[in-house]
Amino acid sequence: MCYTSRVAALRSNEGERLRHILERAARVICQQGFEATSMQEIAAACGLTKAGLYHHVKTKEALLLAIMHYGMDLFEELVIDRVSGIPDPLERLRATMARNVELVTQDSSKEVTIILHEHQTLTGDAQREINERKKRYVRFLEEALREAIERRLIRPVDPTLAAFSFLGVVLWTYKWYRPGGRLAPGELASGMTDLFFDGLLPR
C-alpha cells in the first residue's frame, strides 16, 4: 500500500476521528512514556470514555502500533516522498537530512518520538511490521550512499556505518532539542547537513 494514500485514508470522517485519537494519545504517551500511561488517561485526553476509546482500538498495544504507523506515514509523506525523485544521490541525501531534522524538531514530531523512544515496547508481529518500515529507511540511505560512492561524489565509507551515523545526528535531536531555544529548526537542519557532509576539519 502506498503510504501517502494511507494518510489520505485518514482524511475521511472516521479517519478524521481516528487521527484525532492518535494525535491526542501520542501527546500523552510522549510526555509520560507508554508503560506509565493508562488507557483511562488516554481516553480522558481524547475526550472519550474508556469504553468509547475501546470502540476505536482493541488493545493498548494496538493503539501504540497505530500511532507508530501514523508516525511512519507522516515521515514518508513529509520526507521520503519529497526527496526520492532527486536524481543526484548527494543532493538526495542532503535534502533527506534537512527534511528529517525539520520533522523531528516540529510539533508533529511526537509520533516520530514515540517510534524512536518505544523501540523495544512492541512485540511479535507488531514489532516486525514497524521494524520493516524502519529498515526500509536505512536501505534507502545505504542505496543513496552506495550510488554516491560509485559516482565518486563522496569518499568510499562503509554505507551501513554512514547510514546509522546520519541517523544518529538527525534522530538524537529528539533527546535534547527544545523548541524556542537559541537554534531554530532551519539553522539546525543546515548546520547539521554542513557538518555531516563537510566534516569538522578545515578544507
Add this chain to the structure above:
Amino acid sequence: MCYTSRVAALRSNEGERLRHILERAARVICQQGFEATSMQEIAAACGLTKAGLYHHVKTKEALLLAIMHYGMDLFEELVIDRVSGIPDPLERLRATMARNVELVTQDSSKEVTIILHEHQTLTGDAQREINERKKRYVRFLEEALREAIERRLIRPVDPTLAAFSFLGVVLWTYKWYRPGGRLAPGELASGMTDLFFDGLLPR
C-alpha cells in the same frame, strides 16, 4: 567528589555487594524497561528476597538513580579520565569519540543504555543530579570544540550543534548496534571518528 574514587568506594565488601546488585538490576531493566520491571523481578535476578533487596535500596527510583550514577562513574573512569589530559583539543575529541563508542558497544554498556533510554524517568532532585553530570560532558565537548576552533584546527562550527551531533553519532549506537555483527567495536570507533572529523565529501 572525584568519580574515580566513587567507583573505588564500590570495591569494599559492602560496595562489592551493591555493585553486584546494580549490575544485575541494570541487566533486567535494560531488557524490559524500567516501568515494566518489578522490584520482585529485580530481587530474583540478584538472588535476593524482596526484603533483602529493600535492605540495600529504599525505593525503585533510588535504585534507578544508583544505577545511573554507577553508569556515569564507569563512563567518566573509562572515557573522560583517560582523555582529559590530552593537550591537543582535536586529538582529545578524537580519543573521546573512539573511547565512548567502545564503551557503548561493550557489555558494560547496559548502565549507559539505561542512562540514555530512561532519560525522562527520574523526577525532581534525582533527575537534576543526573542531568548535571550529563551536562558536564556536553560542556567538556563544547570547550574542546571552542579551543580547536580558536587554534584553527577545525572549521568555525556552532559548538553546541557540533557537540550534540558528536553525541548523536556515538550514542545512537545503543539503538541499533548488536555485538557479534559485521562491524567490530574497534572498526565502528575508527569509522565513526573518520566520518565525523573528515566528513563524507572527498578532499
